[in-house]
Amino acid sequence: xxxSSRKHGRQAAASDRIASKRGPGAGxxxxxxxxxxxxxxxxxxxxxxxxxxxxPPPMPTNLxxxxxxxxVGPTDEFEVRVMGQEQLSGPFQVASDGTIDFPLVGRILVxxxxxxxxxxxxxxxxxxxxxLRDPQVTVLVTQYRSKKISVLGQVQHPGTxxxxxxxxxxxxxxxxxxxxxLADRNQTxxxxxxxxxxEVSVLVPVEEIEEGRQPDILLQPNDRISVPQRFY
Numbered sequence: 001x002x003x004s005s006r007k008h009g010r011q012a013a014a015s016d017r018i019a020s021k022r023g024p025g026a027g028x029x030x031x032x033x034x035x036x037x038x039x040x041x042x043x044x045x046x047x048x049x050x051x052x053x054x055x056p057p058p059m060p061t062n063l064x065x066x067x068x069x070x071x072v073g074p075t076d077e078f079e080v081r082v083m084g085q086e087q088l089s090g091p092f093q094v095a096s097d098g099t100i101d102f103p104l105v106g107r108i109l110v111x112x113x114x115x116x117x118x119x120x121x122x123x124x125x126x127x128x129x130x131x132l133r134d135p136q137v138t139v140l141v142t143q144y145r146s147k148k149i150s151v152l153g154q155v156q157h158p159g160t161x162x163x164x165x166x167x168x169x170x171x172x173x174x175x176x177x178x179x180x181x182l183a184d185r186n187q188t189x190x191x192x193x194x195x196x197x198x199e200v201s202v203l204v205p206v207e208e209i210e211e212g213r214q215p216d217i218l219l220q221p222n223d224r225i226s227v228p229q230r231f232y
Contacts, residue, residue: 058205059204059205059208059215060202062200063190063192064194064200067194067220069147069221070114070141071111071114072094072113072118072141073094073098073146073147074098075093075094075146076141076143077141078092078118079139079142080137080138081137081139082122082126082132084136085132087103088102088104091142094111097111098111098112102122104129105122105125108121108122108125115139115140115141119137119138122135122137122139123136123137143162144163144164144165144221147162149167149172149224151172151175151176151225152226152227153225153227153228153229154179154180154182154183154184154227154228155173155177155178156176156178156179156180157177158176159176161176163221167219168218168219169188169204169216169219170216173206180227183229184227184229185206185207185227186203186206188205188226188227189204189226189228190202190217191225192220192222192224
């Protein structure tokens, strides 16, 4: 019994000597220590330890400006109003050949034209065919089906959606059902084609926009939103 007590005493003394050499806190696990061994910069580690997560990316400064294009194409829908002429007013859908069949006038090519250009074409046709002397025609696009935006990656329902004038990146993500549970929101990528046909991709801090700390971003036709998966 006395021999066993002496053995335990020597083990305890040895443990005390090892602990004193290692210094205080040697037994504490530091979860970021392995990052140091991987070569992470000290300042970056300090930020991670202090906040628990990396800072959001800044708002993009190199995003090409919106290309304003409200021209219509096949399957788009619009309303025509001819003042005082109810029989000439109503909804129209652009056919696959880019035309509409307008009362009294017949086929009118509208694809590639802006709403004001369509109203002018209808007005001129009514005058040339001597149906009306000075018709007042207005055109209002109600649905752009020929212009699309894509929302891909970690959203509930990824896919392609109809573009609408004034739609923003937050609204587009909502169209896709919102973020999925593994979405890395602040690493969302927006890809846009410039007037010259070049693709430009930028990171958008969507979470900052959602919380009102940054302004929302307007989208143009053919914009592509990609939401990556987070790995932590």
